[in-house]
Amino acid sequence: xxxxxxxxxxxxxxxxxxxxxxxxxxxxxEAVSAIWGEDPDSLLESDxxxxxxxxxxxxxxxxxxxxxRQTLNRQRRxxxxxxxxxxxxxxxxxxxxxxxxxxxxxxxVAMLALKGFSISEIASIRKTAEGTVKAQCNAIYRKAGxxxxxxxxSLFIDELLNGAMEDKQAA
Numbered sequence: 001x002x003x004x005x006x007x008x009x010x011x012x013x014x015x016x017x018x019x020x021x022x023x024x025x026x027x028x029x030e031a032v033s034a035i036w037g038e039d040p041d042s043l044l045e046s047d048x049x050x051x052x053x054x055x056x057x058x059x060x061x062x063x064x065x066x067x068x069r070q071t072l073n074r075q076r077r078x079x080x081x082x083x084x085x086x087x088x089x090x091x092x093x094x095x096x097x098x099x100x101x102x103x104x105x106x107x108x109v110a111m112l113a114l115k116g117f118s119i120s121e122i123a124s125i126r127k128t129a130e131g132t133v134k135a136q137c138n139a140i141y142r143k144a145g146x147x148x149x150x151x152x153x154s155l156f157i158d159e160l161l162n163g164a165m166e167d168k169q170a171a
Contacts (some may be wrong), residue, residue: 019060022053085160092156100143110135113149114156157164 029050079124093114097107105126112122123130137149146152 011063015060015067019064022057022060022156025049025053078109086168089156089160092159096144096156100140102143103132106136106140106143109133110140113137113140115152 017033039168093111097110102110109122112125117125119130119133123133127134131168141148141152144155
């Protein structure tokens, strides 16, 4: 659920708080010792408390290392998923272009149109007349059974989203 706090999202902040408390304790202890001198009866001078803080620092350091490792692994998995999704989108485009029997020129124009280039930009990139690009776009839309660029793009987005929904339902 978006916005809810999970153990995974709370862990780094708990570690941060623990380490912050320990640093605060050590700095306070040193400041009190520097200002008022050593007082063996003081709670801040208790060896047991110091050992507990040192133990907490060491455990926090180790736990932080694990947290960093998990974060890096999670980032690597997400990057792989993005690559897979990108590859799936390219495959989806190629399958449709083939099914619609687009010529190589029409496939190039369709790809550029889906990337958001204007007719004049596509003509400039392909070194052809704007009229030729318009005619190719009309042929693409006719073969795809859509009325224009927004519907063409929507066709692919809908298919990707439906595929993602089917994958979730199958899992």
